[in-house]
Each structure stands twice: as structure tokens, then as C-alpha cells.
Amino acid sequence: xxxxxxxxxxxxxxxxxRRRELTLLLVxxxxxxxxxxxxxAQQAGTLDLGEPTLLIVYLGVLLAIHVAFLISGRRMDxxxxxxxxxxxxxxxxxxxxxxxxxxxxxxxxxLLPLAPLQLVWLVLGFGLLGAVAVLVRNDGWLRRYKYTWxxxxxxxxxxxxxxxxxxxxxLLTLRIGPFSxxxxxxxxxxxxxxxxxxxAENRALLTMTSSRLGxxxxxxxxxxxxxxxxxxxxxxxxxxxxxxxxxLLFFLIFLALLYTATRRAAYVLTGLALFAAGGFxxxxxxxxxxxxxxIWLDPSADPLGAGYQILRAMxxxxxxxxxxxxxxxxxxxxxxxxxxxAIHTDFVFAALAEELxxxxxxAILALYGIIAxxxxxxxxxxxxxxxxxxATGLTLVIVVQAAIIIGGNLRVIxxxxxxxxxxxxxxxxxxVNGAIVGLLLALSDPGAELPPLPSRRPSLWxxxxxxxxxxxxxxxEAIS
Amino acid sequence: MxxxxxxxxxxRLAFVALIYIFLLLVVRxxxxxxxxxxxxxxxxxxxxxxxxAPEGQPPAGSAFALDAVxxxxxxxxxxxxVEDTFVSAEHAMLTFRGRAWFIEDRGxxxxxxxxxxxxxxxxxxxxxxxxxxxxVRLRLERPRIT
Numbered sequence: 001x002x003x004x005x006x007x008x009x010x011x012x013x014x015x016x017x018r019r020r021e022l023t024l025l026l027v028x029x030x031x032x033x034x035x036x037x038x039x040x041a042q043q044a045g046t047l048d049l050g051e052p053t054l055l056i057v058y059l060g061v062l063l064a065i066h067v068a069f070l071i072s073g074r075r076m077d078x079x080x081x082x083x084x085x086x087x088x089x090x091x092x093x094x095x096x097x098x099x100x101x102x103x104x105x106x107x108x109x110x111l112l113p114l115a116p117l118q119l120v121w122l123v124l125g126f127g128l129l130g131a132v133a134v135l136v137r138n139d140g141w142l143r144r145y146k147y148t149w150x151x152x153x154x155x156x157x158x159x160x161x162x163x164x165x166x167x168x169x170x171l172l173t174l175r176i177g178p179f180s181x182x183x184x185x186x187x188x189x190x191x192x193x194x195x196x197x198x199x200a201e202n203r204a205l206l207t208m209t210s211s212r213l214g215x216x217x218x219x220x221x222x223x224x225x226x227x228x229x230x231x232x233x234x235x236x237x238x239x240x241x242x243x244x245x246x247x248l249l250f251f252l253i254f255l256a257l258l259y260t261a262t263r264r265a266a267y268v269l270t271g272l273a274l275f276a277a278g279g280f281x282x283x284x285x286x287x288x289x290x291x292x293x294x295i296w297l298d299p300s301a302d303p304l305g306a307g308y309q310i311l312r313a314m315x316x317x318x319x320x321x322x323x324x325x326x327x328x329x330x331x332x333x334x335x336x337x338x339x340x341x342a343i344h345t346d347f348v349f350a351a352l353a354e355e356l357x358x359x360x361x362x363a364i365l366a367l368y369g370i371i372a373x374x375x376x377x378x379x380x381x382x383x384x385x386x387x388x389x390x391a392t393g394l395t396l397v398i399v400v401q402a403a404i405i406i407g408g409n410l411r412v413i414x415x416x417x418x419x420x421x422x423x424x425x426x427x428x429x430x431x432v433n434g435a436i437v438g439l440l441l442a443l444s445d446p447g448a449e450l451p452p453l454p455s456r457r458p459s460l461w462x463x464x465x466x467x468x469x470x471x472x473x474x475x476x477e478a479i480s
Numbered sequence: 481m482x483x484x485x486x487x488x489x490x491x492r493l494a495f496v497a498l499i500y501i502f503l504l505l506v507v508r509x510x511x512x513x514x515x516x517x518x519x520x521x522x523x524x525x526x527x528x529x530x531x532x533a534p535e536g537q538p539p540a541g542s543a544f545a546l547d548a549v550x551x552x553x554x555x556x557x558x559x560x561x562v563e564d565t566f567v568s569a570e571h572a573m574l575t576f577r578g579r580a581w582f583i584e585d586r587g588x589x590x591x592x593x594x595x596x597x598x599x600x601x602x603x604x605x606x607x608x609x610x611x612x613x614x615x616v617r618l619r620l621e622r623p624r625i626t
Contacts, residue, residue: 034495204603
């Protein structure tokens with residue numbers, strides 16, 4: 001044992017125990033195994049349970065990431081991984097329970113149905129989480145090239161406008177050969193990186209007031225420009241991409257970051273007023289926006305058409321009651337079609353709330369609450385403005401998105417189609433949310449707060465990255 | 481009720497109960513963290529990290545805890561004493577005013593610089609900005625809360 005430790009030390013690795021994370025992961029494993037047993041017994045009708053291969057693979061991946069964290073010796077947050085693991089496990093159980101034909105993709109000649117496919121994405125997403133958390137030790141590459149990131153983001157958006165596939169009235173999916181993905185998922189992260197970088201650099205100037213507009217004191221006008229650009233971008237997404245959820249998400253996160261950076265409620269109020277004005281114009285001009293609002297106000301006006309989905313969701317919440325029908329005990333499908341359209345993406349919360357009841361639904365909300373608390377805590381303890389804003393923004397991407405779709409499911413706000421982070425079916429969403437949690441973990445390590453060191457030994461890798469940096473630097477100059 | 485129905489109920493309720501046990505464990509841990517945070521309240525509002533000091537005083541890597549008003553200079557009466565040949569006796573003021581940090585040059589001989597830009601009168605600062613007085617480079621950072 002001491003020999004092993006000495007060997008690791010010689011390689012520059014100092015393992016550090018993570019006892020809380022291990023305890024919590026054990027509870028997660030116990031809970032998921034119990035849930036799986038309940039599901040299998042319900043489906044089989046006996047206590048003869050069948051084989052738990054998928055679940056064992058998933059739990060094995062969580063444990064492997066825990067071990068990787070141990071060996072890396074970084075002093076990272078110990079609550080995020082178990083919480084994300086619990087959400088991912090709920091996702092896996094739900095996908096095992098839903099009709100397997102809802103989604104499928106052939107991979108290396110074998111056709112994967114819903115649950116194994118979701119497992120593949122979960123493994124890739126959590127793998128990305130672990131890799132980002134262990135490997136990202138320096139944030140200079142995010143901080144310095146913010147305009148390059150913004151350009152990439154807008155480029156992605158343009159690609160979708162031009163080459164994207166339209167599905168269900170929304171222009172979201174981009175296909176390249178056999179691969180398809182939703183760039184708007186990635187766009188969220190890129191946007192947060194850009195806004196955090198911009199605000200960290202100009203924070204002090206934005207808090208000064210030098211120009212006046214009637215009774216409102218404003219910062220120097222040129223620094224207000226990005227706010228207007230963001231507002232325009234949000235509207236463009238609504239109009240061209242027909243994606244109300246993403247637009248709402250972008251704008252809310254932007255306002256929250258602006259408030260975090262400047263502590264000025266006036267900005268938030270101005271922003272909300274702009275959003276309300278934009279929303280009103282869009283409502284008047286576009287029928288799909290009007291339809292969303294009408295369904296929200298009265299879904300039973302068109303019970304078999306537009307309002308069908310949300311009505312079925314309300315029935316599902318009702319059937320669930322306080323304790324739920326038990327995993328596998330809900331109403332899966334009506335005559336071959338799923339009871340709620342898009343139950344595996346937009347309406348996962350309704351499905352889980354039916355089978356786990358109000359208690360289960362509240363527990364899911366609490367899990368997102370934990371992510372919020374940890375993320376904002378990481379932001380509060382960060383060493384500088386960029387890290388604080390980045391951590392705040394990343395946390396909000398997950399939490400605000402969860403709030404938007406759960407609110408939509410419950411008919412608290414108009415339904416807009418975004419995924420429930422870490423639970424909904426879908427590769428892009430799982431990969432991006434995995435990367436977000438990984439980045440939060442990387443930011444939580446106080447040992448990562450070293451200044452970007454000047455390069456000492458120019459190796460081949462350094463020369464290559466140096467070349468890439470030159471190109472990035474030139475793009476930065478051209479834009480700013 | 482047969483044994484199967486009872487077993488199914490037990491499993492269902494145990495699943496939800498275990499999720500709540502997980503939440504309880506997390507909340508207990510977070511509560512302890514918060515208590516530890518409250519116990520160490522009354523901390524400085526920022527810190528000034530010495531990035532480079534060619535003459536070794538103050539040593540590079542050390543940090544000053546900041547108050548709302550800090551004076552920088554070579555004179556011993558400054559709250560942050562910087563022993564450097566190119567630093568004036570009363571060199572600069574670093575102050576926190578309500579929302580933001582400001583640095584002000586006090587007529588020093590060799591000037592005060594922020595991120596490579598000379599401070600003419602005063603400049604607003606953000607956490608992460610680098611200040612140079614004489615040959616000494618200092619970085620404004622958030623206080624450590626943990």
C-alpha cells in the first residue's frame with residue numbers, strides 16, 4: 001500500500017479521500033437498485049426480477065468517476081457528482097420503463113432501443129463530466145477568447161438556420177453524415193462563457209453611471225450594446241428557430257448574470273420591460289406563439305388537438321397523487337401511442353411524477369435545488385470575477401432550464417420545449433449538461449486558482465497550442 | 481393482500497424513502513458547511529496577492545487582506561508597505577466604494593499601472609485585475625470564504 005502511494009507520488013499524483021462523495025454514491029446506488037427492483041417486479045408480476053445489466057453498467061461508471069477523482073487528488077465539490085448521478089439514474093429507470101420503440105438508433109450494426117441508447121448517452125455524458133473535472137486546470141482558454149466563442153456560437157446558429165432539420169415545427173436539429181445533434185444545447189454554454197468574459201472585463205465600467213435617459217441613470221452607452229445584441233438574438237431565435245424555451249432561457253440567464261455583475265436592479269427591470277415588449281410584438285405577429293399561450297390558458301378548448309399533450313400530463317399528475325402509482329404502474333400507452341406525446345423528452349417530469357407521486361416530484365425539485373446551492377456556493381468562493389460569473393451562469397443553465405420545463409409541465413407557465421437536464425432522453429442535452437457539471441467541479445477546486453503560468457519549456461504541444469492561440473488572438477482583434 | 485402486493489408496496493415506498501435519505505444526508509452536510517461559514521464571518525472584503533516582487537519584499541505569493549481603504553507605498557505608515565526602489569513613499573490608494581474597487585495614484589514618481597495601462601487620476605477595478613507599482617505586480621482577488 002505504501003509502495004503504491006510512493007509510486008503515485010513519484011508520478012506527481014497525490015490521491016485524496018472523498019468520504020462524503022462515497023457515502024452519498026452508496027445511497028444513490030442503494031436507491032437505484034431498490035427502484036429497479038420495484039420496476040422489474042411490477043413489470044414481471046412476480047418477484048423474479050430478471051437481469052440488471054444496464055443499471056450495473058451505470059453504477060459502475062459512477063464509481064469509476066469517483067475513483068478517477070480520488071486519484072486526481074483535486075479538492076473538488078463532493079455533492080455534485082452524487083446529485084447528478086441520482087438524476088441520471090432516475091433517467092435510466094424511466095427509459096427502461098417507457099415503451100422501448102420510442103427512440104432507436106443503429107450503432108455498429110446493432111439496433112439500440114430506448115433504454116440501452118440512453119445508457120450509452122449517459123455513459124458518454126458522465127465520461128465527459130469526469131474528463132472535464134479532472135483535466136481542466138486552467139480557464140485561460142475560456143477567458144481570453146470570448147469573442148471567438150461568441151463567433152462560434154453565432155456560426156452554429158446560422159448553420160442550423162441554413163442546414164437544420166425541422167421537427168415538430170421547431171428548427172433545431174443539425175445533421176452531419178450519420179450524426180445529428182442540437183447545437184442550441186451547446187450554444188447555451190458558449191453564451192455563458194462569452195457573457196461571463198465580457199462582464200468580468202467591463203464590470204467596473206458598467207457599475208458607473210455617466211449617461212442619463214430621463215430619470216434612469218445608465219452606464220456609458222457603448223457598454224449597453226451587448227445587452228441589445230442579446231435581446232435581438234433572443235428574438236431571432238423565437239422568430240426563425242421557433243424555439244421559445246431557448247430564447248426564454250438565454251434572456252433570463254443573461255439578465256441574472258448582468259445583475260450578479262453589477263448589482264443594479266434597474267438593468268433587470270429594463271431587461272424585463274424589453275422582453276415584455278418583444279414578447280408582445282412576437283405574440284401579435286406569430287401564430288405559433290399565440291397557440292402556445294392559448295393552450296396554456298385553456299387546454300380543454302381543443303382536447304384532442306393542440307391541448308392533448310398538456311391535458312394528458314395533467315391527468316398523469318392527478319393519477320400519481322401523493323405516493324404515485326409505483327414505477328411501471330402508470331398508464332404507459334393508449335392503443336399503441338404513448339399516453340403523453342414526447343413523454344421521453346419534454347414530459348419526463350410528468351411521467352416521473354405520475355409513478356413516484358408528489359413526493360417523488362418534490363424530491364426531483366430538491367435535487368435541482370442542491371445543484372443550485374452548490375453551484376452558487378462555488379461562484380461565491382471563486383477567486384475572481386470571471387470564475388464567479390462563469391459558475392453562476394453554468395448553474396443557472398441547468399436550474400433555469402429545469403424550472404422552465406417543470407413549470408411548463410405543471411401548467412404554471414406556457415409550455416416551451418426544452419429538455420429536463422440530466423433526465424430527458426437525448427444525446428446533445430446529456431453531453432452538454434455533463435460538461436457543465438464537470439466544469440463546475442473543475443471550478444470548485446481552490447487549487448486551480450493559480451494564475452496562467454508563463455510557458456517555461458516550449459514543447460511540441462505548446463507550440464501547437466501557441467499557433468492556435470495566435471489565430472484566436474487575430475480573430476479577437478478583428479472583432480473587438 | 482398477497483405477499484407480492486405487499487412486497488411491491490414496500491419496494492415502491494423504500495425507493496422514495498431512499499431518495500429522501502439521500503437528500504437528508506446532503507442537507508446535513510450543507511448545513512454544517514454553512515455553520516462553518518458563519519463562524520468565520522467578519523472577514524476581509526478582498527485580498528491583494530503579490531504576483532511578482534523582484535526585490536523580494538513583500539515575497540511573491542504572499543497576500544494582504546484588504547479593508548475598505550488601503551494605502552500603498554514604501555513609507556511604514558502605509559497599510560500595504562511595498563519595499564521596492566521604484567515605489568514612492570506615498571504611492572497609491574486602493575479603496576472600495578459601495579459597488580466597486582477603485583485605484584488612485586497619489587502623485588507617484590514612476591506611476592501606477594492597471595493591466596498595463598497607466599492610471600492618470602483614478603480607475604475602477606474588478607477582481608482579477610493586475611496592479612503594478614514600481615517593479616511589484618499585485619493582483620486583486622476575492623477573499624477566500626471556505
